[in-house]
Amino acid sequence: MKTVRELSLSLGACLSLLCTGPALAQPPAPGLIATDKGGAVGYQHSMERSRFLSGPPGVALRRLDEHGFAKVVGPDGVFATHLGNGLVIATPSNGSSKEAVGVLAPPPDLRYTLGPDKHNAQVIEYFRAAGVPGDQMGGVHANTYLSSHGTTNESRPAQPQVDGYASILERTVGRFSVVDSVAWARLSNDGRVVSEWVYWPAIPAKVLEDARRLEALVASGDKSGFLARLPSGLPSGKVVIRHSSAVVDGGFEAFASYDIAEKVLVPSAIAGTGPGASRPTASMIVRHFDVDGVERRLPQERRSVGQDSPRQ
Amino acid sequence: MTRERRMTPGNHSRFLAIGMLMAVFALDAHAQTSNAIIVESVNDYGPNDQLGNSIANGDGFMQNMVFAGSRWATGARYTNSAVYDTDFVDFARNSLGADQTYFDRAGRAVAFFTGHGITDHGCSTVSCTTTATCNQPGTATGGGVARMPGTCRFSPFDAPRCCYMVDRQAVTHSTGDRFGGLINYTQGPIRFGESPQSGAWAGAGTDGGANLVVLDISHGILPPFWAHTFVNASAGVQLIATMMTAGGDTANVPDRGATFAMFYRANENNRASESWVQTMNSLPANEGGGCPGGGGGHGFNGCGCNIVIGMDNSAARASGSMAESWVQLANDSNDALGNQFYSARWVCNYALPATNQNAWELP
Numbered sequence: 001m002k003t004v005r006e007l008s009l010s011l012g013a014c015l016s017l018l019c020t021g022p023a024l025a026q027p028p029a030p031g032l033i034a035t036d037k038g039g040a041v042g043y044q045h046s047m048e049r050s051r052f053l054s055g056p057p058g059v060a061l062r063r064l065d066e067h068g069f070a071k072v073v074g075p076d077g078v079f080a081t082h083l084g085n086g087l088v089i090a091t092p093s094n095g096s097s098k099e100a101v102g103v104l105a106p107p108p109d110l111r112y113t114l115g116p117d118k119h120n121a122q123v124i125e126y127f128r129a130a131g132v133p134g135d136q137m138g139g140v141h142a143n144t145y146l147s148s149h150g151t152t153n154e155s156r157p158a159q160p161q162v163d164g165y166a167s168i169l170e171r172t173v174g175r176f177s178v179v180d181s182v183a184w185a186r187l188s189n190d191g192r193v194v195s196e197w198v199y200w201p202a203i204p205a206k207v208l209e210d211a212r213r214l215e216a217l218v219a220s221g222d223k224s225g226f227l228a229r230l231p232s233g234l235p236s237g238k239v240v241i242r243h244s245s246a247v248v249d250g251g252f253e254a255f256a257s258y259d260i261a262e263k264v265l266v267p268s269a270i271a272g273t274g275p276g277a278s279r280p281t282a283s284m285i286v287r288h289f290d291v292d293g294v295e296r297r298l299p300q301e302r303r304s305v306g307q308d309s310p311r312q
Numbered sequence: 313m314t315r316e317r318r319m320t321p322g323n324h325s326r327f328l329a330i331g332m333l334m335a336v337f338a339l340d341a342h343a344q345t346s347n348a349i350i351v352e353s354v355n356d357y358g359p360n361d362q363l364g365n366s367i368a369n370g371d372g373f374m375q376n377m378v379f380a381g382s383r384w385a386t387g388a389r390y391t392n393s394a395v396y397d398t399d400f401v402d403f404a405r406n407s408l409g410a411d412q413t414y415f416d417r418a419g420r421a422v423a424f425f426t427g428h429g430i431t432d433h434g435c436s437t438v439s440c441t442t443t444a445t446c447n448q449p450g451t452a453t454g455g456g457v458a459r460m461p462g463t464c465r466f467s468p469f470d471a472p473r474c475c476y477m478v479d480r481q482a483v484t485h486s487t488g489d490r491f492g493g494l495i496n497y498t499q500g501p502i503r504f505g506e507s508p509q510s511g512a513w514a515g516a517g518t519d520g521g522a523n524l525v526v527l528d529i530s531h532g533i534l535p536p537f538w539a540h541t542f543v544n545a546s547a548g549v550q551l552i553a554t555m556m557t558a559g560g561d562t563a564n565v566p567d568r569g570a571t572f573a574m575f576y577r578a579n580e581n582n583r584a585s586e587s588w589v590q591t592m593n594s595l596p597a598n599e600g601g602g603c604p605g606g607g608g609g610h611g612f613n614g615c616g617c618n619i620v621i622g623m624d625n626s627a628a629r630a631s632g633s634m635a636e637s638w639v640q641l642a643n644d645s646n647d648a649l650g651n652q653f654y655s656a657r658w659v660c661n662y663a664l665p666a667t668n669q670n671a672w673e674l675p
Contacts, residue, residue, distance in 0.1 A: 067577040078579035093581035095637020098646040116663035141607050142663040149655040152543045155461040157536045162666050166593040177598045184593045197594045247570040267357035280431045283530050283564045284613035285364045300567045303368040309388040
């Protein structure tokens with residue numbers, strides 16, 4: 001039996017089709033994403049499995065394809081599924097013009113006041129019920145939303161307030177962290193999803209095999225083997241699984257990686273080079289080495305839109 | 313306006329080229345809307361001084377903002393030595409500046425810089441239990457010129473100690489630099505967003521235009537100086553988005569920009585401010601160092617936050633800047649009419665109790 005929301009969604013989709021004529025692209029099928037033998041299944045999120053509400057129950061929703069997403073649009077928000085890689089982004093349509101807003105705090109129904117631990121527990125339960133494989137939930141942690149406002153001539157700023165949390169699942173397959181898989185949700189006090197993001201692709205068997213080989217190579221400490229092929233001077237790393245980011249277009253890539261976090265120092269041009277000059281750490285980048293010791297770059301690290309604009 | 317469209321990611325890159333040609337339609341200084349995007353990205357800071365991923369980061373933002381059917385157009389893209397510090401300097405404040413032609417040109421909807429920040433932190437080794445005792449800026453070490461106000465700052469990394477206000481700066485590296493490669497947006501000749509709609513109240517004329525400035529850099533703000541850091545640079549700009557570290561440093565990840573823009577692609581009626589702070593949630597958690605007590609990653613090596621600030625001439629308008637949708641971001645009538653009030657939001661990569669009112673400083 002369909003829920004009221006599902007009926008509304010179906011009705012909205014039918015109306016959309018009748019009104020617009022052209023067939024709409026089908027987003028990826030919801031639920032588990034199959035993989036090859038020995039691989040790890042993925043998970044495809046969907047409107048039917050979500051607690052995000054694009055609009056009040058009973059209100060017809062609109063379905064359209066836009067900017068590479070299949071969207072379910074209601075008066076309160078958009079549930080968007082990327083037609084290429086299945087990424088789901090659900091966000092409220094809470095924007096407005098500056099003149100239309102006269103409030104100093106977010107609407108009360110978006111606040112979460114029950115603390116991060118409770119939020120984490122609720123989000124784990126939510127995603128487990130939706131269908132995310134439980135054995136791939138390696139952990140969960142909360143990010144904190146805060147806000148502050150006041151006048152700019154105060155010597156001390158107003159104390160910030162905590163507005164809520166997002167709880168983020170950490171994906172593991174076997175012993176390996178799958179770094180680029182991301183699923184998070186922000187809840188309101190009543191357990192409704194305020195916003196969410198889910199990208200949980202299947203991982204091919206070969207990637208897992210390579211990860212196990214890579215782990216064995218590193219664990220052996222063979223100085224003439226894998227570790228010897230890496231550039232000198234790097235700190236130790238960890239074996240993980242990397243794959244294409246949810247926000248890069250093109251074919252899906254995944255590989256087992258020995259990830260090394262390399263510190264980046266303040267440029268010598270501004271740090272100075274004389275006696276006593278120090279170069280503190282200014283940033284960090286992560287480098288990836290595959291099972292053959294070859295440095296790899298992820299698709300999102302290879303982006304380029306081409307030439308610079310002419311200077312005037 | 314929402315239009316029916318059949319565009320798959322597979323042909324996204326093909327449409328990108330068409331989108332970039334739309335640059336010629338960027339609006340002039342007196343337009344009521346702005347739709348041009350400029351991205352300035354620096355990987356190369358000299359021999360053995362590479363900051364990988366900046367160009368990929370900036371280009372990712374451009375790719376996910378500008379495509380056929382998008383409301384945005386390519387304004388300009390500069391990388392490495394083609395990024396001059398003068399691009400950011402206001403001509404009315406210093407005649408060597410040329411921001412009216414580059415970063416803060418009229419018609420800019422978003423001006424995005426990705427590269428180095430500076431590490432000056434203004435902290436002393438003097439422990440404290442209350443901010444009232446932090447009144448000796450001369451005790452600060454760690455670079456920069458420390459001054460009041462002080463703060464009894466703490467973080468998951470640091471026990472409470474007296475810290476002081478120091479200027480924040482972004483860094484370029486080019487033979488075209490005229491300010492030593494340093495963009496001092498706290499006290500320097502930087503003014504963002506002054507326009508015919510905002511008026512000339514900031515003493516920088518009306519030849520600017522950026523509605524949203526993104527500074528994707530290390531230590532863009534140090535807590536709790538979110539207002540002090542940008543009050544001078546706020547000259548009409550609607551929103552400023554950057555990074556705030558709370559111990560640790562920024563991880564220069566390649567897809568912060570693309571992730572931010574992906575929220576636009578998914579829902580242009582979502583708040584732009586919310587899109588920026590939630591970008592943090594969507595970046596990998598297990599990349600970079602942890603934050604003591606839990607958390608970390610998400611574009612930081614340690615503890616940090618994505619923060620966005622809006623200033624205006626009333627509390628209501630400052631608050632309203634936080635509510636601006638992506639659609640409204642283009643609307644120049646939302647340009648700030650003053651900088652007397654601020655509103656700020658941020659998301660940090662670690663958990664704070666719901667009742668915590670002292671997240672960074674002791675009162």
